[in-house]
Amino acid sequence: MAVDLLLGLQWGDEGKGKIVDVLTSNYNIIARFQGGPNAGHTLVFNGKKHVLHTIPSGIFHQNATNLVGNGVVIDPVIFKKELDKLEEQDVDYRKTLVISRKAHIILPTHRLLDAASEASKGKAKIGSTLKGIGPTYMDKTGRNGIRVGDLELSDWKERYRALANKHESMIAFYNVNVEYNLAELEKEFFEAIEVLKSLTFIDSEEYIYQAQKAGQSILAEGAQGSLLDIDFGTYPFVTSSNTTAAGACTGLGVSPNQIGEVIGIFKAYTTRVGSGPFPTELFDKDGETMAQVGREFGATTGRSRRCGWLDLIALKYACQVNGVTQLMMMKGDVLSGFETLKICTAYKYKGEIIHHFPYNIEPQNVQPIYTEFKGWSEDLTQMSNASEFPKPLNDYIEFIEKELEIPISVVSVGPDRKQTIFRK
Numbered sequence: 001m002a003v004d005l006l007l008g009l010q011w012g013d014e015g016k017g018k019i020v021d022v023l024t025s026n027y028n029i030i031a032r033f034q035g036g037p038n039a040g041h042t043l044v045f046n047g048k049k050h051v052l053h054t055i056p057s058g059i060f061h062q063n064a065t066n067l068v069g070n071g072v073v074i075d076p077v078i079f080k081k082e083l084d085k086l087e088e089q090d091v092d093y094r095k096t097l098v099i100s101r102k103a104h105i106i107l108p109t110h111r112l113l114d115a116a117s118e119a120s121k122g123k124a125k126i127g128s129t130l131k132g133i134g135p136t137y138m139d140k141t142g143r144n145g146i147r148v149g150d151l152e153l154s155d156w157k158e159r160y161r162a163l164a165n166k167h168e169s170m171i172a173f174y175n176v177n178v179e180y181n182l183a184e185l186e187k188e189f190f191e192a193i194e195v196l197k198s199l200t201f202i203d204s205e206e207y208i209y210q211a212q213k214a215g216q217s218i219l220a221e222g223a224q225g226s227l228l229d230i231d232f233g234t235y236p237f238v239t240s241s242n243t244t245a246a247g248a249c250t251g252l253g254v255s256p257n258q259i260g261e262v263i264g265i266f267k268a269y270t271t272r273v274g275s276g277p278f279p280t281e282l283f284d285k286d287g288e289t290m291a292q293v294g295r296e297f298g299a300t301t302g303r304s305r306r307c308g309w310l311d312l313i314a315l316k317y318a319c320q321v322n323g324v325t326q327l328m329m330m331k332g333d334v335l336s337g338f339e340t341l342k343i344c345t346a347y348k349y350k351g352e353i354i355h356h357f358p359y360n361i362e363p364q365n366v367q368p369i370y371t372e373f374k375g376w377s378e379d380l381t382q383m384s385n386a387s388e389f390p391k392p393l394n395d396y397i398e399f400i401e402k403e404l405e406i407p408i409s410v411v412s413v414g415p416d417r418k419q420t421i422f423r424k
């Protein structure tokens with residue numbers, strides 16, 4: 001069976017976790033393919049909120065296997081905390097959670113390096129979540145990293161020590177003030193490693209191959225968003241992995257011709273957390289309303305998210321790069337009450353009108369051109385069927401579908417599992 005992909009089309013925080021949770025009953029395996037604890041996937045059901053960082057969002061379903069792929073970077077300390085939370089909820093993850101031996105491990109010194117690198121950049125900082133993501137992927141591509149499978153080898157601690165020593169000299173080289181007590185950090189790290197080692201490690205590409213052959217259905221779960229992709233995002237204000245569809249192939253060992261549906265998740269407006277250009281960003285009352293009504297605070301860092309109108313030029317670019325076959329629009333409910341809504345349908349780029357996503361999208365190069373829409377005042381959060389949607393919402397949805405030439409199959413009208421409306 002083909003592997004379906006689910007990924008974010010903006011700058012992350014689109015609501016991927018919620019949709020994976022909703023769709024898990026249709027799949028045998030949920031497989032995370034990139035990123036690490038920089039992600040915060042929020043799920044709400046039975047009146048409770050759950051935030052996952054590294055563990056796939058299908059973990060609350062007993063019948064699905066949750067696979068952490070080779071493209072993921074794992075911080076054992078954060079991973080252990082996630083497991084502790086699952087235990088508190090009586091989630092029996094031991095039989096359903098498996099980890100690729102080829103996934104890389106985030107060391108305590110990777111986190112410190114992240115902090116030192118950001119501090120050294122001053123105003124030009126990326127706005128990283130400081131979870132050690134960049135330094136860990138740097139060690140992966142630099143061929144120095146420590147992988148989950150290495151924990152089964154007798155000499156891994158010597159390799160750990162050599163790498164941690166090297167990191168310490170790199171931290172000193174940055175010559176910024178990063179205070180730390182490595183002995184303390186290592187204590188919790190090695191304790192967490194023991195917990196990690198008690199889980200099931202697998203050769204995940206073989207596992208997925210055999211599962212596919214046996215007719216099992218697989219959903220690959222992305223983290224962050226397409227505009228944070230290391231190649232196609234707003235570089236250098238991006239994360240350090242391929243968040244786009246190709247990342248699922250390399251992050252799981254699935255060949256491109258095995259990909260089925262590509263489900264693109266987007267918010268009805270746009271948000272961004274951290275630094276970097278954002279053409280449709282709002283600095284007025286409308287932006288504040290989106291932030292307040294949409295509770296736009298990061299699930300991982302608690303930072304406020306920047307808010308703005310939907311950017312169809314950026315969205316079209318993300319759909320192209322990913323080969324999106326169906327769209328799901330999140331947080332439609334947050335737009336209730338705006339008299340007028342705007343969608344960016346072109347950029348003024350260095351004085352010219354363009355309809356594609358150019359190399360430079362900084363404010364001095366790009367100004368958004370908007371198409372206006374009549375808003376709606378109805379509260380969507382109690383609706384359970386698309387037939388209840390007000391006409392202006394249908395107009396908004398249909399305009400996006402027409403421009404992108406891709407159907408919107410789901411509109412989410414609230415954070416709860418139940419507030420998910422299937423259109424077609």
Ligand code: IMP
Nearest residue numbers: 012013038039127128129238239273274
């Ligand atoms: P890093 O991946 O933690 O180094 O962060 C790099 C950039 O990506 C920063 O602007 C972060 O705010 C952003 N970022 C990383 N992970 C997420 C996420 O899960 N959601 C939204 N933004 C993210």
